[in-house]
Amino acid sequence: xxxxxxxxxxxxxxxxxxxxxxxxxxxxxxxxxxxxxxxxxxxxxxxxxxxxxxxxxxxxxxxxxxxxxxxxxxxxxxxxxxxxxxxxxxxxxxxxxxxxxxxxxxxxxxxxxxxxxxxxxxxxxxxxxxxxxxxxxxxxxxxxxxxxxxxxxxxxxxxxxxxxxxxxxxxxxxxxxxxxxxxxxxxxxxxxxxxxxxxxxxxxxxxxxxxxxxxxxxxxxxxxxxxxxxxxxxxxxxxxxxxxxxxxxxxxxxxxxxxxxxxxxxxxxxxxxxxxxxxxxxxxxxxxxxxxxxxxxxxxxxxxxxxxxxxxxxxxxxxxxxxxxxxxxxxxxxxxxxxxxxxxxxxxxxxxxxxxxxxxxxxxxxxxxxxxxxxxxxxxxxxxxxxxxxxxxxxxxxxxxxxxxxxxxxxxxxxxxxxxxxxxxxxxxxxxxxxxxxxxxxxxxxxxxxxxxxxxxxxxxxxxxxxxxxxxxxxxxxxxxxxxxxxxxxxxxxxxxxxxxxxxxxxxxxxxxxxxxxxxxxxxxxxxxxxxxxxxxxxxxxxxxxxxxxxxxxxxxxxxxxxxxxxxxxxxxxxxx
DNA sequence: GCCGTTTTCGGCCCGACTGTTTTCAGTCG
Numbered sequence: 175x176x177x178x179x180x181x182x183x184x185x186x187x188x189x190x191x192x193x194x195x196x197x198x199x200x201x202x203x204x205x206x207x208x209x210x211x212x213x214x215x216x217x218x219x220x221x222x223x224x225x226x227x228x229x230x231x232x233x234x235x236x237x238x239x240x241x242x243x244x245x246x247x248x249x250x251x252x253x254x255x256x257x258x259x260x261x262x263x264x265x266x267x268x269x270x271x272x273x274x275x276x277x278x279x280x281x282x283x284x285x286x287x288x289x290x291x292x293x294x295x296x297x298x299x300x301x302x303x304x305x306x307x308x309x310x311x312x313x314x315x316x317x318x319x320x321x322x323x324x325x326x327x328x329x330x331x332x333x334x335x336x337x338x339x340x341x342x343x344x345x346x347x348x349x350x351x352x353x354x355x356x357x358x359x360x361x362x363x364x365x366x367x368x369x370x371x372x373x374x375x376x377x378x379x380x381x382x383x384x385x386x387x388x389x390x391x392x393x394x395x396x397x398x399x400x401x402x403x404x405x406x407x408x409x410x411x412x413x414x415x416x417x418x419x420x421x422x423x424x425x426x427x428x429x430x431x432x433x434x435x436x437x438x439x440x441x442x443x444x445x446x447x448x449x450x451x452x453x454x455x456x457x458x459x460x461x462x463x464x465x466x467x468x469x470x471x472x473x474x475x476x477x478x479x480x481x482x483x484x485x486x487x488x489x490x491x492x493x494x495x496x497x498x499x500x501x502x503x504x505x506x507x508x509x510x511x512x513x514x515x516x517x518x519x520x521x522x523x524x525x526x527x528x529x530x531x532x533x534x535x536x537x538x539x540x541x542x543x544x545x546x547x548x549x550x551x552x553x554x555x556x557x558x559x560x561x562x563x564x565x566x567x568x569x570x571x572x573x574x575x576x577x578x579x580x581x582x583x584x585x586x587x588x589x590x591x592x593x594x595x596x597x598x599x600x601x602x603x604x605x606x607x608x609x610x611x612x613x614x615x616x617x618x619x620x621x622x623x624x625x626x627x628x629x630x631x632x633x634x635x636x637x638x639x640x641x642x643x644x645x646x647x648x649x650x651x652x653x654x655x656x657x658x659x660x661x662x663x664x665x666x667x668x669x670x671x672x673x674x675x676x677x678x679x680x681x682x683x684x685x686x687x688x689x690x691x692x693x694x695x696x697x698x699x700x701x702x703x704x705x706x707x708x709x710x711x712x713x714x715x716x717x718x719x720x721x722x723x724x725x726x727x728x729x730x731x732x733x734x735x736x737x738x739x740x741x742x743x744x745x746x747x748x749x750x751x
Numbered sequence: 752g753c754c755g756t757t758t759t760c761g762g763c764c765c766g767a768c769t770g771t772t773t774t775c776a777g778t779c780g
Contacts (some may be wrong), residue, residue, distance in 0.1 A: 313771065450765055462765080
């Protein structure tokens with residue numbers, strides 16, 4: 175008999191989250207619910223198969239997962255679903271969970287609507303709101319009825335659903351431009367982006383900005399009247415919320431300079447990082463809020479202008495925002511007697527020396543080889559591998575491109591254009607160029623582009639076995655918000671990459687970011703060299719490599735682990751051939 | 752449900768806002 179594929183970490187996390195939602199509607203104790211949600215976060219942050227860990231009895235080793243949840247994960251492997259979840263799904267109408275997706279409507283209220291008014295569908299909820307039935311309950315008034323009708327109108331036929339989170343690569347330029355605009359306003363002292371965008375998470379909900387100013391009211395007014403502001407949702411003395419033309423929600427808070435560090439730390443998150451930080455401080459008699467740190471014995475409140483001061487006061491090294499996910503960074507950042515910590519020296523922004531995956535008009539790129547090279551030089555790069563798609567380089571075109579590369583190198587030295595290719599991994603695992611063709615190139619990236627469900631792991635392993643393949647491109651082929659990752663066993667691929675000396679790419683296309691952070695961390699820990707690439711198809715998108723680099727930082731990687739921080743001669747010496 | 756340098760029980764981060772109330776529960780980040 176063939177073994178069933180194990181459930182993905184995402185599938186396990188979704189069951190844990192849903193169980194948490196249902197328990198919450200049941201009115202279960204809040205800490206128990208929080209435990210399921212915390213476990214779901216931990217499962218998503220784990221690179222290896224949580225199902226396999228649970229089967230081995232080792233899931234308990236992860237923070238936030240104990241005996242009970244480990245058993246529930248084994249139930250998913252055995253029967254497809256957590257028993258407690260099956261039972262509760264039979265009791266609680268599915269739409270009641272969807273009620274809680276409406277703004278201002280939480281589990282307590284959803285339960286009341288169901289239990290006391292017998293409302294079990296979204297349509298029923300709308301009818302009750304319109305018929306002014308909801309206000310018969312204590313704690314519910316006309317405002318909530320109006321809000322529900324409005325939200326249901328906005329949600330359309332599908333009813334309430336999870337919002338699609340915009341991409342980091344789309345929001346980050348807007349956020350950084352806004353920071354510069356605020357800094358240029360008279361009286362502004364400091365501005366920083368905060369929230370998940372500052373942590374460079376792959377997607378975000380809204381764009382948080384924190385500022386100090388000698389003229390807070392003036393800065394808020396200026397912000398609300400910037401030309402790209404489409405709508406002002408809220409505007410007060412110290413805080414404003416606006417929507418940009420691109421549809422991004424911006425939150426600006428103007429704070430007192432003496433606690434800028436406390437607020438920036440608080441609003442950078444993540445929630446899990448802050449909870450861990452506060453729990454640990456609590457054990458030592460310190461209470462942390464966004465306004466300062468209270469020493470409970472004396473009632474004394476300490477504030478800090480800088481984030482580093484906040485962490486230092488608590489006995490930690492300053493933690494780069496990209497690491498603040500509650501994934502072991504606090505333990506690593508703890509300062510020892512000599513004042514040093516175990517945090518990695520993260521690969522620095524701007525430290526890439528070359529691009530190792532971009533396209534030109536030789537395949538589906540928009541710019542000529544020469545234009546791409548000029549753009550790479552303008553970015554300060556020393557080299558650039560042109561990696562057009564192999565399908566378009568057959569019938570002697572590879573040789574023609576070689577002639578153009580040679581001519582360019584004559585003119586552009588010491589800048590170096592490397593002869594590369596993005597070779598397609600076929601459905602049978604073979605490469606669609608011959609060994610002879612590949613052997614003549616400086617740099618070969620191999621990628622999956624089709625038939626994602628057909629033995630993708632085996633095909634990638636076969637490609638890595640080729641002595642000519644230097645790197646695997648966008649491993650899982652996911653497109654964020656559009657296409658799920660191929661069912662690839664990343665642990666096996668990482669082991670194969672380590673064994674064969676093949677590098678793995680972090681592809682910086684905003685909707686790819688593939689490898690994702692936890693997978694890149696796994697690869698780094700296995701000693702696999704990582705390449706940060708833009709996969710640019712135009713001269714204006716080479717900076718996507720910076721997004722790839724931010725993923726590398728979220729993966730705890732240092733410069734020596736990111737091989738295109740090396741000069742080409744040194745990188746060449748690390749190739750397997 | 753998880754967890755432990757106050758440890759196997761009894762805790763579990765902190766504050767703002769809103770709508771509904773006359774002191775607060777629920778929701779949100």
